[in-house]
Amino acid sequence: MIPTIPQTNVLKWSYRAYVTLFFIYLALPLTVVCVFAFNDSVFPSLPWEGFTMAWFFGTEAPFIGVFNERSIMRAIGTSAFVAMWVAGLAVFVGTCNAFLFVRHDFRGKGFLYILMLLPLIIPGVILGISILVFASSVANTLEDATDLWFDGLRPGLLLVILGQFSFITTFATLVISARLQKFDPSLEEAALNLGASKWGAVRQVTLPFLFPAIMGAGVVAVLMSFENFNTTLMLVGSDSPLTITMFDKLKHGSTPVLNAVSLLLMIISAALGLLALLFQRSKE
Amino acid sequence: MTDRSKLGFYLLLMPLMLWLITLIILPHIGLFMVSISEKIGVREYETGLGNYAVFFNEPLYWRTFARTAFMSIFTTILTLVLGFPVAYYIAKLTRGRTKTTLFLMCLIPFWVSELVRTFGWMILLRETGVLSNFLQYTGVIGGPVEFLYNDGAIMVGLVYTSILFMIVPLVTTLDSLDDSLIEAGYDLGGSGYSIMREIVIPHATPGIVSGCIVVFMLSLGNYLTPILLGGKDSLWFTGLIYTQFITRFNWELGSAFGFLLLALSSTIVFLGLKLSRQSLTETMGR
Structure with a gap:
């Protein structure tokens, strides 16, 4: 199964298809969490009601954005x-x-x-x-x-x-x-x-x-x-x-605010991950 | 040893001992002591195995325990079966930059909180969710279908949460297998199956064992995924522990439950290490 060993095309392509499917499985939940942070609806589900940034910056109920939601900001602190x-x-x-x-x-x-x-x-x-x-x-x-x-x-x-x-x-x-x-x-x-x-x-x-x-x-x-x-x-x-606050909110029904927080978390983690990688690099 | 370096040694030993004694050893001894004390009045206790008797006499409790154990074992097997081909692909069939990219992509879920991952699955699987809508759109199903709140959803979530802990050790061990050994196997007339069995899998055993141990442990001790993705009947043992501790305030029974879970997880880890003749130090101390 290594490149030097001949294989039938069917096998090769079905193997590739499996690996591709696997990575879709890996990416799917994270993608939907990010996408629905921008949905102009009070539920994080379909139908798609249009693009909005209200779940980040909104000030009027029910569209109160992350940055104006006191409980979440306090939890982040x-x-x-x-x-x-x-x-x-x-x-x-x-x-x-x-x-x-x-x-x-x-x-x-x-x-x-x-x-x-x-x-x-x-x-x-x-x-x-x-x-x-x-x-x-x-x-x-x-x-x-x-x-x-x-x-x-x-x-x-x-x-x-x-x-x-x-x-x-x-x-x-x-x-x-x-x-x-x-x-x-x-x-x-x-x-x-x-x-x-x-x-x-x-x-x-x-x-x-x-x-x-x-x-x-x-x-x-x-x-x-x-x-x-x-x-x-x-x-x-x-x-x-934060995780406990989000869990409590999630149990009582979710709004896209949680998607927005999740997206922010992912961005912070990615930044920290890159930072860790850079430190790792500077070792060599 | 000079007096000076002896002092240095004890200074270094102190934080370790403080950490291990006050946060690991004493709390677990304490947990055990509470689990064998029975409440007989206000702040009056006597020693006995009553809490464990409650566990064995109440079918709900031991059935949940067994269910949690079996579903965790099933998750572990599923994770291994699903993860092995991917790990093999990354380790053996890709080179250079593609390899690094695919490997890093496997690590992505680790950087995202488990809560966020589970939330993603809730959005996908619920009745008004993406999957249900997609299947209606393509005409596979007639009306909305609820995919959430059943054991299948728990399995999907558990496998998702733990698969990277299977893939990472597998890729590491498979990477160290020399390709020429596989080629030699083919030259000597081996079939794909026999080479897997005789060369690849024996070589990957350390990775398989450490992956399985970590995945089993994570599934057994998981709380979020079964609670959020499971239905009313999908009880998980950690959920029972939480109920006894926080809702019922019955710490004695809760401690007994905790100790049983700890015993089960330690036994499985121990058996796994024994069966594959590995030690904890080499398996975990990577």
């Missing part, structure tokens, strides 16, 4: 806030983990490495409820003991951040470790020979080398945080991030 914290924490811990696993040999390293991978195979919902249960029992114990309130440990943004951080860190660790493994330690030794301190050598030689991976991991972390639903659903309090 919440999501961005959560994503920044998650990305920052995940990248920091991920970098430490990378140094630990690549540079150090110690007893129990293999075991810790497997533990580090575990969040990948724990379903998001379970991660959410286990953190919820644990945080609540800690809060109960502390409140019984001190007579103070520990609202931070009740469902809310802090728990959402911790919940997302708990599995995104694994991805950050893997991305940054892969880059650190390619680093030639003799560069750092050279810096030490030239009189740099240990930390100075790491800061001026190793970290700049890791920079593309660190930024790449950061971008992926922001994206994963923005998109996360399962873990967030269990930990969310009164301020809901």
Whole structure:
């Protein structure tokens, strides 16, 4: 089936047709979401009523555009806030983990490495409820003991951040470790020979080398945080991030506002994706 | 080791341990402890397996559990069968720029939130949706047909959500298979089928295993797709967990459900790794 091996035309063309169909299947839902963001109708469905930008900029009911819909704008702000914290924490811990696993040999390293991978195979919902249960029992114990309130440990943004951080860190660790493994330690030794301190050598030689991976991991972390639903659903309090807000709206019947938000999300993701790709490029 | 680098080692170890202990280990121990406690009064509990007994005695619960498991297995098989030819095409039949483009196109759904993807399927499949209108226009069906809210819609959505996690590892492993091995197979008189069985599939096994594990896990733990695309009877186990936790506020039963789901998913992952003689480190730590 490789080019050097002859094949009947029928087989070749039916294979191509299958692959084409597959890519249509892949593109179809995303395409309709984008197209119906411009439909001049209050339902995101056919018939096509004409082109409009009202779902982006509209101010009059029922055509209230995304940019004038307070609940959605606030949710985007919440999501961005959560994503920044998650990305920052995940990248920091991920970098430490990378140094630990690549540079150090110690007893129990293999075991810790497997533990580090575990969040990948724990379903998001379970991660959410286990953190919820644990945080609540800690809060109960502390409140019984001190007579103070520990609202931070009740469902809310802090728990959402911790919940997302708990599995995104694994991805950050893997991305940054892969880059650190390619680093030639003799560069750092050279810096030490030239009189740099240990930390100075790491800061001026190793970290700049890791920079593309660190930024790449950061971008992926922001994206994963923005998109996360399962873990967030269990930990969310009164301020809901974007995916939760959209889910609530979707359950109560959808308007093309949701299409407009989705289109914006796709544009943001594409931009972030390109950014990650650029960082990846600058590695070589 | 000098004292200095020992200090550095412990400083590096600290964030890892803090993360794993407070967010992974202790919460799961806590979840288990809650799942084996029964409520007997206001803030009074006793240890017992009552919550698990409730699960096994109520047909709705264990049937939903079994249904979720079987549908996830079916999704995994379907994803493998549908994804393998595409991965093979990308890895073996295209070169250079076309290859990169097709590969990146497979990744597109990853960059879009699952909610948006599911919303897209709702627009396509609902009674007033694009598919129904298209089929009426072409005369295949007489009136509007509802394609949404059934198990078929769930399968379409689940396969769509998870297929890239199958294709990416498959392309990676198939890429590393030397074309000349396949050619040699043909030279030695092998048929297309026997070459697939004897050369391609054994070589692709690591990719198949890691793809299947990830897809199964994602389907099992999925909440959005079954809830939004499924009908009133299409219950999903994560939906039951959500109900116990958030709607009923019965955390003890919810924790038991959560633990059962975790046990099922871990068992399948473990079996998959054992059967194919892979380790978690090489499968996941790509």
